[in-house]
Amino acid sequence: MSRNRAAAMPSTGQLAGHQPLPEPLWFTVLGPVRAWRGDAEIDLGAPQQRAVLALLLVRAGQPAGIAEIVDTVWGQDPPATAVNAVHRSIGLLRRALQPELTARDSGRWVVRSAGGYRLDVDADTVDLLRFRRLMTQARTAIADGRPAAAQLAQALELWQGPIADGIGADVRCQPVFTAVEREYLAAARAAADLATATGEIETLLPAVEQAADRAPLDEPLQARLILMLAASGHQAAALDRYQAVRGRLADELGVDPGAELSAARDEVLRPPSPQLPPARAPEPAATVAPAQLPADLSTFIGRESELAEALALHSGDTGAPTTVVIGAIGGMAGIGKTTLAVHWAHRVAHRYPDGQLYVNLRGFGPDAQVMDPGEAIRRILETFEVPPARIPADLDARAALYRSTLAGRRMLILLDNARDTAQVRPLLPGAATCLVLVTSRDRLPGLIASDGAHPITLDLLSTDEARQLLVRRLGADRVAAEPEAVEEMITHCARLPLALAIVAAHAATRPQLSLEALAEELRDTGSRLDLLTTGDAHTDVRAVFSWSYRSLTPPAARLFRLLGLHPGPDISALAAASLAALPARGVQPVLAELERAGLVTEHLHGRYTLHDLLRTYAADLATTDETGEQRRAAVGRTLDHYLHISYGANRVLNPVRTPIALAAPQPEVVLQPPTDYPQAIDWFATEHAVLLASIDHAAAHGFDAAAWQLAWTLTDFQQLRGLFDNEIAAQLVAVAATERLGEVTMRAYAHGRLAYAHTRLGRFDGARTHLDLALDLQRETGDAAGQAYVQLNLGMLAERQGRHTEALGHARQALDLFLLADHRRGQANALSAIGWLHAQLGDDRQARTACRQALAVFQELDDRSGQASTWDSLGYAHHQLGEHAEAINCYQQCLELIRELGDRHGEATALTHLGDTHQAMGAPDLAGKVWQAALEILDDLGHPDAAAVRVRLDG
Known part of the structure; x- marks a missing residue:
């Protein structure tokens, strides 16, 4: 046993009350990241794996999300393969900790949890937990x-x-x-x-x-x-x-x-004082033990993890200071900051026998009268019966008297609804025996950085917590009687506690009203905030939001309004700059102001999101405070931002694709397109949901050209990731938009993309319908290359249905048309398809000839996607001929290209074929590992091909 390990690892005798397990594990992170099984140190692998393990260790048994792991290990510039690298690191760590695991097992220690991973450990297993x-x-x-x-x-x-x-x-x-x-x-x-x-x-x-x-x-x-x-x-x-x-x-x-x-x-340096008899302690003054906490809500539910974190802070489990900020990051209006703080305070009040103080600092409220910290101190001092004449006028002197008054007392101080750090800091006692709870919509970064405050992030309620809130207020029977209506109410209230409480109050005061009727009232987005009113400014959603909005500077208020016009679900800083016609450097302080006010959340580095009800509130403000022309210009700038960056990123992914012409962007639009392949993949992955929403948004607001062009830019990325349902949704909008514009060629293209997606998903009737429409339109335009691509799609459809001879006929027609059009890339695609179909028909030598011809053209054009597909076909032909070593080499060439491209569905296909070859060579264990890797990808994509791979594994 090494000296360092001996110092770090507790002996069996130290772990009182625990029976030693055979070969126990011990982890260290308070120093080097290490692990032991019994007396033997475990090889944890490369630094990347150690970094992942280190994060799981400091998370101390709590889950770490995939995004957090990526951000921690790679920072602001993760590679396109970061998520896959995380999964690989987890798998390697699992097998390092438990060598007996197979590739399919998750093991005892590293478990899936809350969309990420958690290390299942306790204080007898990890030095950090033992330290705490x-x-x-x-x-x-x-x-x-x-x-x-x-x-x-x-x-x-x-x-x-x-x-x-x-x-x-x-x-x-x-x-x-x-x-x-x-x-x-x-x-x-x-x-x-x-x-x-x-x-x-x-x-x-x-x-x-x-x-x-x-x-x-x-x-x-x-x-x-x-x-x-x-x-x-x-x-x-x-x-x-x-x-x-x-x-x-x-x-x-x-x-x-x-x-x-x-x-x-x-x-x-001070000389020692002569020894004197100890002075007699003064007689204690009259003790005042205030009990000012508001009543704890009997309907309090949920918040278990946040409450556990709060109680751990109180008990010292994290070693954090005693000044704590609740909701400093996620504390948007109506999220329940005060409710949690009051509940927490009541849970621990008995530990503070000298009393509990409560001050509403009115940082955000209906009258905009923020409480001066000096006034707050004066009220507290009066609570302790300090004569008014003894209370200094100067704030610093008054704060010093406040600290002296609390010295030696065990007090709980709840400072509710703080405006900012400057308001709170004078109210912090000097005594370590006091616990201070602060709630605020502001993040209070100064309090966290300088005063040791510990932020607790409050998020929306979970669906289960929201349902329990309604049960508490309406009764279990009424909620159980209309489960669908309850789910809809929760959705429309966006799991915001204040909104749910208001809806529950409406239902409670109208017992004759069905919950379905109430849910129907909430369906109308335009009037939803009107329903979420009570007549009381403190419990009216729109009024509560307005308190934060009124605190903003004009630039921040304008950006907030315009965010209501963004299609969502989140927005980058550069897109926000384009939306508001702000310079790239000028938007960051404005976003920071919105975040401090609790109106936006930076949920990922550089990406901001609005709560659904806040988005509705912002859209209402945009309707009333921005002209129609201003709103349309903002939407246009946003679409220009996404379209031009998306187009540039697509050109990086597929530089050999036939380009389209775009109108110039508006001058205020901020553009920073990706410059290399990994950046392009990463940008599409990050913005994918926003781009899909933007296609619908463009069509709904009369920007039809942007609608079909955005759909065009997304096709390569969605094909690489196997996102064919998304491709169908985008191209349906594109078909309608091109029809309105009279764009016959692009409408034919959109029908062709719809047919391709339907075919890949096994929806053959839909594929045939769109191919017939596409072929009619291409013949109408006389575009030989366009007709050829439709023939290739017809061939793929026939091949998927088992009609290989018919499919080969379509591929040959496509080759003739591509030759007529002098379309080199199309010729290579047709030759690759011909080679694959010859292989399917058992003519493997002709298959190899056609594939090699295609490969030469693809290499000449530097078309890596075409090369990858052809290497796969060539591998299949070698496999059929029993040339297994050559087949494996082809599949490895294919996989190398495909992984560079990020083509997850193509990777799964190649892995499946590679597994088949390993099986044919008499290596079933190796085949099983490869098939398992393919299955994980297909399951993650939700792809129907997973069933066939699962049959291979089960067989």
Whole structure:
């Protein structure tokens, strides 16, 4: 056993109350990322896998979403294959932790959870969780007046270096890791404070000194260490430490020591005072124990994870400071910040016997009268019966008196509805025995950065939580009687607690009204906010939203209104700039203001979203405050942004495709198109849902050219990803738009794309209908190449239906037409199809000849997609001839190209064929692994081809 592991891993005897399992696992992340099975260290693989494991470890048994893993491991510039790389890393980690697993097993430790992955661990398995458990035990002991030095020393000794050491500084600097480092420093400061207060310096000095060496610029920790050294009789070492820190501050930061560090030096230099008898403690003043918390709602439901996080903060499980911000990030209007804060406060109020204070700071409200912090302090001081004459007029002096009044008291302070950090900071007590809860629509970044506040993100209720809310207010029988109406009500209220409460109130006051009737009233988006009113400004959705809106500067208010015109579901900063005709650099501060006001959420880096009801509210404002011309111009700029970037990205994906002509974009449109293949794939993947919505949006608002052109730009990406249902939806809009415009050629193209998608999905009747329409239109235009592509599609349809001879006839007709049109790429496509069909008919030698001819043309044109498809056909021909080694080589060539292209359906097809060849060679285990990989892709795509692969695996 290594020395580091011996220091980090608890012995079986240490794990009191737990029976040791055979070959137990032990993970470390407080230092290098390592794992052991019994006494043997596990090879965790490449740094990328270690980074994924490190994130799961610091998540401490909570799930990490795929997007979070990608953002953490790759930062702002992930590769196009990042998601696949995550899945591969998870699979490799699972097999490293449990070598007996097969490729199909998920194993015991890394499990799927909440759309991501979770490491199923506890404090007997991970050093971080053990550290937190020891810190909790120490805090409990301190509160009860029991010794705690040993537990603090054990907790600090678990740290063997910087968090997740060895996985790369760019990953370790992510907030999820730096937050754990702050826990370490907070624990070291707490140990130093305890040592100084109790005299247990020798027990804790080595751990505190080690922490100070790792954080040489942390002045509060260095000051505490200096005092510990002096108190243990090492004045010279204390002064040497001060001089070293002073020099480092000057060299690295260009600053002098702060007040705390200077005070520590002065304390070391101060001569000892003569021993005097202890002064008699003054008689305590009359005790006031206020109990100001609002009533806890009897209908409170859900919020289990947020409440657990909050209670963990209170009990010290995360080592976080006692100042906590609720809803600082996700705290939009009506989300339930106050409800959760009040419920939490009631749950822990008994731990604060000196009282509970509640102040509504009126940061956002109907009268716009924000409470001055000095006025809030005055009211609190009056609660403690401080005479008015003793309350200073100056804010700083008043805040000092407030802190003095609370010194030594165990108080809970709920500061509700704060406007910003400046309003809250004077209300923070100095006593560590106080718990402060703050709610705000503002993110309060200053409070988090400078005052150690811990943000708790409040999101919308889950569907189950929303249903339970209605059950609590309407009764289980009434909700159970109309389940479909209940689901619709939840959807239309967008799971916003305030909206659901209002709808429940409408239903409760009208018991004769069916829930279906109420759901029908909510269906009308235009009048939905009218229904969500109560006559009370504090519980009217539109009024509550307006409090945040009125706080905005004019540029932010305008952008918010225009966001109501965006098709959604989210928007990038550049698209927002185009929407509002703002420069790229000028939009970021405006978005930040909207986020601080709780009106938008940056749910992914650089991408913003609005709650559905906020979107409706914004659209209402746009209708009343923007002219029709202004609204149309904003929609046009947005469509120009998406169309021109999408077109540029498509040209990167498929540079040999016949181009189309676009009108010039409006001058205010911001364009930053992708410049290489991975960027293009990543852009399409990120914007895909927005692009689909934009196609419908364009058609609905009279931008028919943009509608079919956007559909045109999406075809290659959707084919690569196997998104054929999306392709059908887009091309149906394109058919209608081109018909309105009289664009015969592009209408024929759209019918052809519809036929192709229907064929790939096995919907053969629909495919034939669209092919007949496409062929009629192409003949009307006299376009030989267009007719040839329809013939290729007819051949693919016949082949899918098992009519291979008929399919070969269509492919030959296509080749003749392509030769007539002198269309080289089309000729290669036809030759590739002819080769594949010869292989299907058993004429494998002709198949190889045609495929090699096609491959030569595709290589000449640098058409990688065509090359990949032809390598697959050539591999199939070799397989049929029993030339298995040659077949495997062809499939590997195909897979290399296809993975570069990101063609997931094509990858699954090639893997299926590769598995067939391995099976034919007598390697069933290898075939099973390859088929399993294909099945995972097809299942992820929801593709019907999955059934055939599953039969291979089951057979």
